[in-house]
Amino acid sequence: xxxxxxxxxxxxxxxxxxxxxxxxxxxxxxxxxxxxxxxxxxxxxxxxxxxxxxxxxxxxxxxxxxxxxxxxxxxxxxxxxxxxxxxxxxxxxxxxxxxxxxxxxxxxxxxxxxxxxxxxxxxxxxxxxxxxxxxxxxxxxxxxxxxxxxxxxxxxxxxxxxxxxxxxxxxxxxxxxxxxxxxxxxxxxxxxxxxxxxxxxxxxxxxxxxxxxxxxxxxxxxxxxxxxxxxxxxxxxxxxxxxxxxxxxxxxxxxxxxxxxxxxxxxxxxxxxxxxxxxxxxxxxx
Amino acid sequence: xxxxxxxxxxxxxxxxxxxxxxxxxxxxxxxxxxxxxxxxxxxxxxxxxxxxxxxxxxxxxxxxxxxxxxxxxxxxxxxxxxxxxxxxxxxxxxxxxxxxxxxxxxxxxxxxxxxxxxxxxxxxxxxxxxxxxxxxxxxxxxxxxxxxxxxxxxxxxxxxxxxxxxxxxxxxxxxxxxxxxxxxxxxxxxxxxxxxxxxxxxxxxxxxxxxxxxxxxxxxxxxxxxxxxxxxxxxxxxxxxxxxxxxxxxxxxxxxxxxxxxxxxxxxxxxxxxxxxxxxxxxxxxxxxxxxxxxxxxxxxxxxxxxxxxxxxxxxxxxxxxxxxxxxxxxxxxxxxxxxxxxxxxxxxxxxxxxxxxxxxxxxxxxxxxxxxxxxxxxxxxxxxxxxxxxxxxxxxxxxxxxx
Numbered sequence: 051x052x053x054x055x056x057x058x059x060x061x062x063x064x065x066x067x068x069x070x071x072x073x074x075x076x077x078x079x080x081x082x083x084x085x086x087x088x089x090x091x092x093x094x095x096x097x098x099x100x101x102x103x104x105x106x107x108x109x110x111x112x113x114x115x116x117x118x119x120x121x122x123x124x125x126x127x128x129x130x131x132x133x134x135x136x137x138x139x140x141x142x143x144x145x146x147x148x149x150x151x152x153x154x155x156x157x158x159x160x161x162x163x164x165x166x167x168x169x170x171x172x173x174x175x176x177x178x179x180x181x182x183x184x185x186x187x188x189x190x191x192x193x194x195x196x197x198x199x200x201x202x203x204x205x206x207x208x209x210x211x212x213x214x215x216x217x218x219x220x221x222x223x224x225x226x227x228x229x230x231x232x233x234x235x236x237x238x239x240x241x242x243x244x245x246x247x248x249x250x251x252x253x254x255x256x257x258x259x260x261x262x263x264x265x266x267x268x269x270x271x272x273x274x275x276x277x278x279x280x281x282x283x284x285x286x287x288x289x290x291x292x293x294x295x296x297x298x299x300x301x302x303x304x305x306x307x308x309x310x311x312x313x314x315x316x317x318x319x320x321x322x323x324x325x326x327x328x329x330x331x332x333x334x335x336x
Numbered sequence: 337x338x339x340x341x342x343x344x345x346x347x348x349x350x351x352x353x354x355x356x357x358x359x360x361x362x363x364x365x366x367x368x369x370x371x372x373x374x375x376x377x378x379x380x381x382x383x384x385x386x387x388x389x390x391x392x393x394x395x396x397x398x399x400x401x402x403x404x405x406x407x408x409x410x411x412x413x414x415x416x417x418x419x420x421x422x423x424x425x426x427x428x429x430x431x432x433x434x435x436x437x438x439x440x441x442x443x444x445x446x447x448x449x450x451x452x453x454x455x456x457x458x459x460x461x462x463x464x465x466x467x468x469x470x471x472x473x474x475x476x477x478x479x480x481x482x483x484x485x486x487x488x489x490x491x492x493x494x495x496x497x498x499x500x501x502x503x504x505x506x507x508x509x510x511x512x513x514x515x516x517x518x519x520x521x522x523x524x525x526x527x528x529x530x531x532x533x534x535x536x537x538x539x540x541x542x543x544x545x546x547x548x549x550x551x552x553x554x555x556x557x558x559x560x561x562x563x564x565x566x567x568x569x570x571x572x573x574x575x576x577x578x579x580x581x582x583x584x585x586x587x588x589x590x591x592x593x594x595x596x597x598x599x600x601x602x603x604x605x606x607x608x609x610x611x612x613x614x615x616x617x618x619x620x621x622x623x624x625x626x627x628x629x630x631x632x633x634x635x636x637x638x639x640x641x642x643x644x645x646x647x648x649x650x651x652x653x654x655x656x657x658x659x660x661x662x663x664x665x666x667x668x669x670x671x672x673x674x675x676x677x678x679x680x681x682x683x684x685x686x687x688x689x690x691x692x693x694x695x696x697x698x699x700x701x702x703x704x705x706x707x708x709x710x711x712x713x714x715x716x717x718x719x720x721x722x723x724x725x726x727x728x729x730x731x732x733x734x735x736x737x738x739x740x
Contacts, residue, residue: 237454240413241468241522242443255458331502332457 067195075199082200089151089204093285097143105143106130109316116323126320129312138287138309145276145286145313148204152211152272157265160216164223164264165254174224181217189214189278197282207284211275218267226260227253256332262325266318273314287313343389343412343526343558348421350407350582353378356419369581381407382418383582389575391525392556396573398563404582405562406451409530412560413446414438425526443471447519451531453511455503461514462499465490468522489517493547509540513547520551529561533568545571566605570594570614578602591619594729610692611727617694618687620726621707621716624649629658629675633666636675640666645719649706650679655713657684660703684708687715691723698723 054061096105106127114123133142167174189210196206230253238248254261280288287306294303351359351372359378363369369380382404389395399405410416411423414430423430425445433441447468455464463470466479466486473479490499493513503511512532519527533541545568552559563569569576570590578585578593578601586598594614597603625648627636636648646663659679669678683697684706697705704719 231454233450233452233454234456236415237448237450237456238467240415240442240446240448240528241471241518242439242441243471244439247471252456256456331504 067198070195071198078199079201082203082205085205085208086203089147089208092151093144093147093204096147097140102130102134102139106134109320113316113320113323116320116327119323122319122323126316129316133309133312136305136309138290138305141285141287141290141306142309142313145288145310148207148211148276148279148284148286149269149272149313149317152208152215153265153269155208155212156216156219156268156272159212160219160264160268161223161261164220164261165227165249167220167224168227168253169249177220181220184213185217189275193278193282202283204284206282207275207279210279210282211272214275215268215271218271219261219264222260222264222267223257226257226264229260230256259325259329259332262321262328266321266325269317269321270314273310273317276310342391342424342426343560344422344424345388345411346386346422346424348385348408348411348418348423349383350381350404350411350416351378351419352381360419380404380582381416382411385421385579385582385584387577387584387587389558389560391558393574394552394559394561394572396561396563396569396576397579398566398569398573398576399579400564403579405564405579406530407582408579409528409560409562412526412528413442413448443468443522445524446526446528447522447524449512449515449519449527449529449532451534453503453508453515453535455511455514455518457503459502460499461495461501461503461506462486462490464503464514465517465521467518468524486517486521489521490514492520492551493517507540509536509544512536512544516544516548516551520555520557524557526558526560529559531562531564534563534565541568548572566609567613570609578605590614591616595619607729611729612692612695613690615691615726616687617685617689617691617705617707617718618709618715620691620722621687621718622704622722624704624706624714624717626651626655626714627661627675629653631675633661633669633673633675633678636661637663637666645704645717647703647717649682649714649717650675651714654711657682657706657708657712657714660701660706662703682706684712684714685718686710691726694718695723695727 100108109130110123110127113126114120117123133139163177167177192213193206193210196209200206200209227249234252234256235248238252243251276284276286276288277291278288280286280292287310290306291303291310294300294306349360349363350356351363353359353376355376356378359372359376362372362376363380363383367375369383372378372380385408387395397405397408407416411418414433418431421431425441430438430441456467459467462483466482469482469485470479473482487499490496493516495510495513495517498506498510503514506514512535515532519529533544536544548559549572559572561569561572563572570593573590575587575589576593577587580601586593586602588596588598591614593602594606594609594611597606625636625639625643627639627648627650629650629652640646640648640663648661648666650658650661652658658676660682661675661678662680665678665680680703681701682703682705683700685694685697685708687707687709694705698718698720704717704722706714707716707718709715
């Protein structure tokens with residue numbers, strides 16, 4: 051029999067989650083099913099509806115658009131061809147789908163939060179510890195209640211990935227806006243710009259290189275969650291790694307891991323190239 | 337005296353620190369700036385400044401760094417709020433404007449040019465110039481019209497062909513031309529220029545001053561220009577305020593500042609100025625003896641008696657210069673000789689010509705240079721030693737020569 055600690059925090063949390071499960075479990079389950087259905091649709095769209103060469107060309111074109119570099123475009127195409135030839139196309143697209151949905155959620159929540167933080171020192175002070183918490187708390191810890199509430203599967207994966215991946219975007223958005231040259235902001239004020247005009251017309255555009263670095267960081271963090279997400283029933287490359295571990299097949303694990311790395315490099319290079327393009331005319335000439 | 341369109345500052349004081357109002361009381365009770373800083377940690381930025389600026393003129397505030405001149409300028413569009421005092425634009429106290437009205441005031445009635453340009457690096461030259469206009473634009477048609485308006489200003493400041501460039505593709509001088517176009521394009525009546533040319537190379541600075549003076553001759557905006565460069569102040573300013581330690585030492589026209597410094601500080605300040613570029617023939621001229629064509633040589637000689645220089649200037653019926661008459665020529669002439677026959681050629685200088693340009697004229701002739709007004713009427717003379725004394729700041733205050 052365990053002794054009750056002075057502060058029985060763990061009991062409180064147990065009871066809170068149990069209460070939530072009893073009170074809202076059914077409804078949350080429904081939400082989960084609906085979202086899983088939608089994500090599943092997207093997953094099938096990526097992995098089956100689009101022929102793989104088309105997908106490969108699409109990414110190569112995106113890489114070229116971002117960087118104007120034929121070499122990068124060719125490299126991206128080669129990476130996708132290698133993944134296909136390893137017979138890992140479907141799990142890769144499943145992972146890409148989870149990544150895309152997580153990133154969509156991350157950007158649509160993280161970007162506004164970062165912007166708000168840049169406007170209020172109090173909000174920033176209040177939000178910083180929460181971001182630290184999200185980033186450093188081991189993900190299994192919040193996976194327990196998430197799985198209890200929403201059940202296994204894609205939605206829990208998206209939630210866990212978003213919690214882990216959002217902080218860098220929020221931080222870099224806030225930082226990027228705060229780093230905008232005070233002279234330029236003074237000029238906007240002197241010409242009679244409203245706060246909103248200054249924010250959307252000057253600060254956010256000038257913060258874009260930093261915001262793009264945040265998106266890049268978020269993608270890398272999200273990819274790091276792929277294997278952990280597979281443990282709560284998310285399909286994709288993480289699951290392949292997990293199989294390799296469970297069945298003691300080092301080869302299975304390696305090729306899946308290699309595909310994760312290739313996917314990471316492709317996404318990193320493309321987002322970085324966009325970041326550089328944004329940075330082209332954002333520096334103050336002196 | 338107070339024209340309706342003037343800008344008037346009355347007893348404007350700015351104290352930086354946690355409790356400026358209490359510090360203000362101490363300052364008014366006679367505490368020095370140093371004591372205030374040591375005892376309460378408050379810095380006096382601007383101290384009891386009052387002056388007025390005539391609409392359509394260029395008013396220069398000149399002072400060393402840390403004298404509070406940039407702080408003072410930012411009071412005029414309330415980027416900085418004064419601790420005490422009044423600031424009137426056309427008799428309206430702008431310190432009473434509520435936030436939204438203040439924003440409209442900044443947008444519609446003032447514009448600003450910055451020392452480090454402060455252009456929007458993500459906008460093209462044209463978009464930068466149209467910035468102030470587009471803050472109030474609704475819809476694409478209005479934006480396009482504004483871009484066209486901005487285009488004209490881009491051309492006026494000499495940047496045609498650079499519209500699609502970004503600021504970081506331009507040199508410093510060109511960037512500040514964009515800053516100037518951005519400020520001019522809103523057609524606000526008051527243009528605040530904060531050390532606008534200080535970051536530029538001397539040659540480029542000179543070019544920009546010329547460009548500004550050309551535009552100003554035509555546009556007649558009210559310009560408040562901040563600088564630490566006295567030569568620039570003397571060149572651009574219709575009136576100049578010399579600022580030191582947050583307070584105004586003297587306000588006056590450039591030649592007043594140079595020739596009648598109010599105190600030792602201003603005198604020390606102006607000691608190194610190239611007076612030849614500032615003082616004009618009109619401001620240092622001496623009274624001249626004017627002779628009419630119908631006079632006899634003897635009558636003119638009579639009037640020359642007791643004069644320091646034995647020279648008279650012969651003018652026609654309209655007062656225009658005909659030539660110089662030396663005392664020796666007059667003495668040698670018979671009774672029947674008319675004055676025009678005795679007149680010798682003499683160089684003349686318009687009253688606004690600076691001494692630097694007058695000096696070479698003295699080489700053309702032994703006679704003092706004749707000073708003439710805009711209608712070529714003789715209003716005085718400038719002997720060589722007078723010019724040299726003026727250049728060397730060895731001049732007693734000049735009494736304006738009465739009309740002959």
